[in-house]
Amino acid sequence: MSIDMAPRTVATLTGEPILEIRDLAVDYGYGADPVHALRGVSLTLHRGEVLGIAGESGCGKSTLVYAATRLLPPPGIIVGGEVRYHDPDGAGPVDILRMPDRDLRAARWQDTAIVFQGAMNSLNPVYRIGRQIVDAIAAHRPHTSRAERLERARELLVMVGIDADRVRSFPHELSGGMRQRVMIAMALALEPRVLILDEPTTALDVVMQRQILEQIMELRDRLGFAVIFITHDVSLLVEVADHIAIMYAGEIVEEADARDVYRRPRHPYSHGLLHSFPPLHGPRRPLAGIPGSPPDLQALPTGCPFHSRCPAALPECATVHPELGPTALLEPGRRVACLLHDGEHELPEILTG
Structure with a gap:
């Protein structure tokens, strides 16, 4: 050629x-x-x-x-x-x-x-x-x-x-x-x-x-x-x-190695996405899904845009907008926009895998 x-x-x-x-x-x-x-x-x-x-x-x-x-x-x-x-x-x-x-x-x-x-x-x-x-x-x-x-x-x-x-x-x-x-x-x-x-x-x-x-x-x-x-x-x-970025309401809320996102999602939204489809291997489990609907981008709520749908929302999530950054565990290559990972709160069970 x-x-x-x-x-x-x-x-x-x-x-x-x-x-x-x-x-x-x-x-x-x-x-x-x-x-x-x-x-x-x-x-x-x-x-x-x-x-x-x-x-x-x-x-x-x-x-x-x-x-x-x-x-x-x-x-x-x-x-x-x-x-x-x-x-x-x-x-x-x-x-x-x-x-x-x-x-x-x-x-x-x-x-x-x-x-x-x-x-x-x-x-x-x-x-x-x-x-x-x-x-x-x-x-x-x-x-x-x-x-x-x-x-x-x-x-x-x-x-x-x-x-x-x-x-x-x-x-x-x-x-x-x-x-x-x-x-x-x-x-x-x-x-x-x-x-x-x-x-x-x-x-x-x-x-x-x-x-x-x-x-x-x-x-x-x-x-x-x-x-x-x-x-x-x-x-x-x-x-x-190789790498996955999760987007929600015009922002990136989690970014990490693909295997880490799958095995240990750190943002409640990432966890909800992963549990919205049936597993290909292992025992059957109920599909959890994500309640509610995405927010109106023209009238975003204050604080974290996901807080109204989040099963692990904190009171301050309604007023404080989380910045995308490393978790308190300092996991290499991972960034998360969630107040649960500031090192001052106990992580819910869904995010401790």
Whole structure:
């Protein structure tokens, strides 16, 4: 294959930061009474890492990544923060939020790429899928010939488990799982260093979900890109993510190694999410769920936004807003936004595992 793209393997990974989100704040709406959809969110994605972001619908997961990549549609407004991309081949980190439009267009697909939720809505229904992949390559590799681009499109389809002859198919001629694989192929066309997956398996059956997840992880190991995986299903992240951030009401309330979140959730909301689906192994247990509904982002309650639904809420939770930080146990790599972990309160049984 003659298109100039140097392969990257998992052996080249260093664990260095590749994307840093710092104090990102987003509002929806104009005027004196906007909806504060994100409030000071900070995250770090390392090279080769799979970072999972989980939470209920409306907690700000998709808003976070669309704002970080400057794909946020109106009336969304970025009101603060920075998103620093560390280019291993560049002179230093650049702030995506302040990049000139020309540089931003060049960076998309090449540095960062997104697989959206609805593949049928993301693919153009009147163009063959081969043409759509070829057009993306041509925009960034104009020196290549059409034959080279078409060959690359065929290789990409084979890479994601689709017959190369499908380059001549229209989107409506493919199943839902195949369309989602085409979107993954398009996202990987220029071998980006960061791949963002916005609930890529939501509309698929469990068998197809498994196949696509295994495909993504195999490609990650082979090509060495980092992944931000967004989903409301924490059980998926437990299997594929290295690190998990739990979001609630536009904030991160817990962040830790995936195994630690699964075995020892420290925030009552994380515990509720994990106990909202049946265990795959071991004895059966009742599903606890989370009572109530997420708060209105336009009229957030004082104190901790989760306190009205929290089974372990303290009296001060209604007035004191907890900051995201280390627990009193100083567990490495873990941050929690909960007053229960200040070292002055006895932890409830659900958080002492």
